[in-house]
Amino acid sequence: MPSLGELVAPRRLGTSFRWLLGSSWTSNLGDGIALSAAPLLIASMTSSPVLVAAGAMMQYLPWLLFGLFAGSVADHHDRRRLVMIANGSRAVVVAALVVFLVTGHATVVIVLATAFVYGTAEVFADTAGSTLLPMLVRPADLGIGNARLQAGYLVANQLAGPPLGAFLFAIGSFWPFLVQILCVSLAVVLISRIARTPVPERDAAADAASVPTSTHPIREGLRWLRHNPPVRTLVLIILVFNVTWAAPWSILVLYATEHLGMGPVGYGALTTASALGGLVGIAAFGWLEKHVSFSTLMRVCLTLEVLMHLAFALTTAPAIAFAIMFGFGAYAFVWGTISTTVRQRLVPMHLQGRIASVNMVGVFGGLVIGQALGGVIAQTWGLTAPWWFAFGGSLVTLVIVWRSLSLIAAAKPVLDTADDPDPSLGDHETA
Missing domain, CATH: 1.20.1250.20 (MFS general substrate transporter like domains)
Structure with a gap:
């Protein structure tokens, strides 16, 4: 053992x-x-x-x-x-x-x-x-x-x-x-x-297969992203799904305490349920990676996201809300791990920082937009309205990108000799 x-x-x-x-x-x-x-x-x-x-x-x-x-x-x-x-x-x-x-x-x-x-x-x-x-x-x-x-x-x-x-x-x-x-x-x-x-240094073979280098390093990263459909689509998916996710999450405390009647302690337990679900995702990920394709996992995770929004919009029972949040933690962990892994495999080593930063700007930009929308929607139409917005927005997005998910998961990285990990980095402890 x-x-x-x-x-x-x-x-x-x-x-x-x-x-x-x-x-x-x-x-x-x-x-x-x-x-x-x-x-x-x-x-x-x-x-x-x-x-x-x-x-x-x-x-x-x-x-x-x-x-x-x-x-x-x-x-x-x-x-x-x-x-x-x-x-x-x-x-x-x-x-x-x-x-x-x-x-x-x-x-x-x-x-x-x-x-x-x-x-x-x-x-x-x-x-x-x-x-x-x-x-x-x-x-x-x-x-x-x-x-x-x-x-x-x-x-x-x-x-x-x-x-x-x-x-x-x-x-x-x-x-x-x-x-x-x-x-x-x-x-x-x-x-x-x-x-x-x-x-990381640029590789001549990668340069020949890539887009022309811009004189500005940030513009170079954005240009590479624009000419790489799999990674570009993945970044856009993350941006849009963060907008739809953040809209109801911005008023989650009010939804939990007023709509579900859970109180402050119940709200804290609700968020903890998500982390506990994530632990299940951790335990299961090794098996999932070996037995289920990334494209299937990506589709399942995004489909569960859509259904989660719908379930929250419909339920009034705290017990069901706990179950939903537990499931959210499990599939959200799997999605986050897969999307990060796919991006890292497809991006050349010398662009890893710039593409990762574009992704994170999209994540936090989506959170800011979604939070602003969620507050306005809840103020106008009630505490369940942001969940209906999230359900509709995520469903439309999923339908649009459904076929693209298999292309993203199956995409091959541009060969770059600089992309291979240095074996010595796994053995040496100090510089």
Whole structure:
């Protein structure tokens, strides 16, 4: 029977992958702690809904402002070093906030400014970090590698981090952020153990098969995306489905407490059900990847998304809502792992950062648009109306892209000698 370490991080993925996994899980724990502690801190300083909402918006705004630039930076510098610098900057920013809290000089403005600067550093850390896995493992192992990274996000960021952050905040306002500093600092140490990642270079064969190079690096990435139908369609699907998903999710707390009558505790349990469903997706992904084609899995996941919106629009029973949310967590995890894996397999190594950043700008842009629409729709037509909007929008989108999903899953990457992971990165521990 394989050991626990072998199950979590198979030896074939290499030592560097284990350092990357440890760094990602540790960083996610710190972010999960802040996920609950930051809103609690702002709410303790002001009762203004605008200021409380502004704290949440600080998570998205840096992506819209700096996402594409961060992708270009990641494609032209040592990506491991970029993650270390960005995470180190995040630790310094939070340390400054702790000083303000301990000395009693913290204000809402300082907290919001800290959230924005921290979010900006996070853009560069996440963008560069998302490009490391394809440099460390073989294309055939990207699925299991992404699944393990997603597992850390679910367990540390969504399950363990938020309650720990709330508990620490109850002890003292600065404690969750002090622990967050320790987590992020440890993540820097762990990722420093990965061998230095060389700056990806363009390959002559890839250049001949690709579109002409633009003089501007961001424009080059956008041009490549425009001329690659599978990846372009995948990015558009993610954008549209994030719009339809975010519309009802923006008023989920009101839907749960007023429409379903669940109360604050029930609302918290509802969101936890999603993370628990994700754990089922984690356990099942290895089997699914071996026995079911990616095209079938993509169609099933998006179909379940459509049905989930319909079910939420129709139900008034909390028990059914829990079951729906549990299922959502399971298929959403599978979809996220597959879509990331497919994109990483199809994008040349020297463009991984830029295409990943375009994808993330689409994700957060879709969230902002969807949240704005959801609030207006609910205010005008009631709390179930955003679910009907999401059902109709996602259904139309699925019908349009149904045939394209098989083409996306079956697409072959442009051969690029720079795209093969360096075997030495899986064995060396330090640069």
